[in-house]
Amino acid sequence: MPYKNPEDQKINVRNWQRKNKKRVNAKSLKWKNKNRKHIAIYDKIRNTRFPEILKAHNEARKIIIPKESICEICGCPDRLEKHHSDYSKPLEVKFLCKDCHMRLHKSKEFENGR
Ligand SMILES: [Zn+2]
Ligand SMILES: [Zn+2]
Secondary structure, X not given: OOOOOHHHHHHHHHHHHHHOHHHHHHHHXXXXXXXXXXXXXXXXXXHHHOHHHHXXXXXHOOOOOOOOOOOOXXXXXXXXXXXXXXXXXXXXXXXXXXXXXXXXXXXXXXXXXX
């Protein structure tokens, strides 16, 4: 069924995912198991090609996203992730929601590979 409002669709998908968390998780786990080799190879290539990215991500693990944070792009408080705008500064992260984060990386993909 088509949705008039794309926001409605987003909420709907989110609700579905919330209700079917187990199913979604099982599915992605299955996919991961099946593609483990490929993922490992991909990780290896990425980590050797972009060691500064790996380092930045490891460093950023220490950073805890404060409870009251919101996405720096859209202001949404849900599903926040850490984003590095400069991997040479591993402790300088932006908090972005999953949607904005993904969108940002899609538009930047060809620049830095991640
Ligand atoms: Zn956002
Ligand atoms: Zn990022």
